[in-house]
Amino acid sequence: MSVDIEAYEDVWVFVEQHDGVVAPVSWELLAKGRELADETGEDLVALVMGDGVSALAEAAVSRGADRALLADDPVFEPYRADPYGEQFRALVEERKPSIVLIGGSHTGRDFAGRVAVPAHAGLTADCTELDVDDEGLLLASRPTFGGDAMATIKCPAHRPQMATVRPGVFDAGDPTEPVTDPAAAVEEVDVVVAEEDTLSTVIERVVGDVVDITDADVVVAGGAGCEGNFAPIEELADALGGEVAATRAAVDEGWVEPARQVGQTGKTVRPQLYVAAGISGAVQHLEGMNDSDVVVAVNTDPNAPIFENADYGIVGDLHEVLPELTALVRAKQEVTA
Numbered sequence: 001m002s003v004d005i006e007a008y009e010d011v012w013v014f015v016e017q018h019d020g021v022v023a024p025v026s027w028e029l030l031a032k033g034r035e036l037a038d039e040t041g042e043d044l045v046a047l048v049m050g051d052g053v054s055a056l057a058e059a060a061v062s063r064g065a066d067r068a069l070l071a072d073d074p075v076f077e078p079y080r081a082d083p084y085g086e087q088f089r090a091l092v093e094e095r096k097p098s099i100v101l102i103g104g105s106h107t108g109r110d111f112a113g114r115v116a117v118p119a120h121a122g123l124t125a126d127c128t129e130l131d132v133d134d135e136g137l138l139l140a141s142r143p144t145f146g147g148d149a150m151a152t153i154k155c156p157a158h159r160p161q162m163a164t165v166r167p168g169v170f171d172a173g174d175p176t177e178p179v180t181d182p183a184a185a186v187e188e189v190d191v192v193v194a195e196e197d198t199l200s201t202v203i204e205r206v207v208g209d210v211v212d213i214t215d216a217d218v219v220v221a222g223g224a225g226c227e228g229n230f231a232p233i234e235e236l237a238d239a240l241g242g243e244v245a246a247t248r249a250a251v252d253e254g255w256v257e258p259a260r261q262v263g264q265t266g267k268t269v270r271p272q273l274y275v276a277a278g279i280s281g282a283v284q285h286l287e288g289m290n291d292s293d294v295v296v297a298v299n300t301d302p303n304a305p306i307f308e309n310a311d312y313g314i315v316g317d318l319h320e321v322l323p324e325l326t327a328l329v330r331a332k333q334e335v336t337a
Contacts, residue, residue, distance in 0.1 A: 003158055008096045008098040008159040009043075009097070010045050010095075011036050011040065011043070011044050011097070011099045012045045012047055012097040013029045013030050013045070013046050013101045013102075014088070014100070014101070014102045014103070015030070015046050015056060015060050015068075016102075016103050017050050017056055018079065018107075019077075019078075020052070020056070022056055022059070023103055023105055024167065024172060024214070024215060025103035025104070025168070027172040027173070028103075028167065028170040028172045029103060030044070030046060030060060030064055030172075031063070031064065031170060031173040032101070032130055032170045033099075034064040036130065036132055036138075037066075039136075040098070040132055040136045043067065044065050045068070046060035046067075047088070048060060048068055048072075049071040049072075050071075050072065051073060051076055052072065053072060054070060054183070054186065057186045058183055058186060059175075061182040061186065062182050067185045069187055070189065071087050071091075072188060072191075073193075075195050075198065081110050082193075082198050083193040084114075085111040086114075087193055088115045089115045089118055089119055090192045092119050096159070096160070098160055098161060099160060100121070100160045100161070100162045102163070102165070103164065103167060104127070105167060109164055112125070116162050119160070120158055121158055121161070121162045122158045122159075122161055124140035124153045124162070126142050126143075126166055127141060127166065127169075128141060128142060128143065128165075128264070128268065129141035129142075130163065137161070139152050140152070140154070140161070140163040143264035143265055143284075166267065167212075167214045167268070168269055213244075213245050213260055213262070213267055214268065214270075216243035217241075217272045218242025218243070218271055218272065218275075219237075219245045219262070219269050219273070219289070220242055220245070220275040221233070221245035221246055221262055221274065221277065221279060221289070222246050222247070222255075222256070223247040223250055223277070223278045223279035223280065223285075224247065224250065224278060224279075224280070225277065225278020225279065225299060225300065225318055226278045228253065230246075230250075232322035232323055232326070233318075235323070235326050236275065236322050239326045239330055245261070245269065247261070247263060247279055247282075247285050248261055248263055248284065251266070262288040263285040263287060263288040263289075269288060269289055271292050271293070273294050274294070274295045275295075275296045275297075276289070276296070276297045276298070276299075276306050276310070277297075277298045277299075278318045279299070280301070281297070281306030281308070282305070286305075286309055290309060294311050294312075295312075296311065297309075297310035298314045298321050299313075300317055301315075302315045
């Protein structure tokens, strides 16, 4: 399929929201999209879909978007892949963006392909780095070969250039200078889908506990050194009010659910405190936590690479060290209560 490359312009960011709450990855992508748009000399456009979400479109403008496209209709609440995908696809075909960025969340992964395939777009999934080359082509990088290498992919012959991006890899930044009238930069677009035309119907909506370690201020992670016993990890995380995380080795063993994996093939976290227990410090894991403010490492091997990337190190058995740390935290909490 021949594509007129010159007909496509602007950087689009899909602003994912649920019940009026924006997914943090969307603000992260908006900040990164601003950088890319500045480099290509194009506009940054936010796409917001939902029911009664005009305030979120205005918030996107306040966070750096030159303008926002708003598809506001009850058909978009709650999220379903077919109405979202059809609306997004129609806008892409009509407006012809050059670059489209979507968060690599369950939602983003679910419907990105519904846009890319019929639009004959180039889609790179689960990216951890984004840039543009001298010709303005998107350079989308992602881990490959189990995290042992990075692949950088560009799409010179098809448009739009699409990427789903792993949450937590970019800084969200803060809202820009106050916009006098952000609503003036919001365009409400025609909704092209109707409830009677959708392929799915919401019979019952059940919202369970969804783990998102990327938002945690404290993360306590365990690796192969846990030897299947994550109790000390869980107890310290509970005492610190944090989340449990793990290396790929621990996840592959079935000790921890995949949603808690940190690393090139897992999630990227930026907590204020990261405790790495029984983790050797392979580069694939470090890629997912090296922006943590403070790193505390516990390992029996004094030569473990993790110590080179830690602010504080304890050489010892995590099954002995972590319970003592937990007791100290609990004692401190009782004194200050």
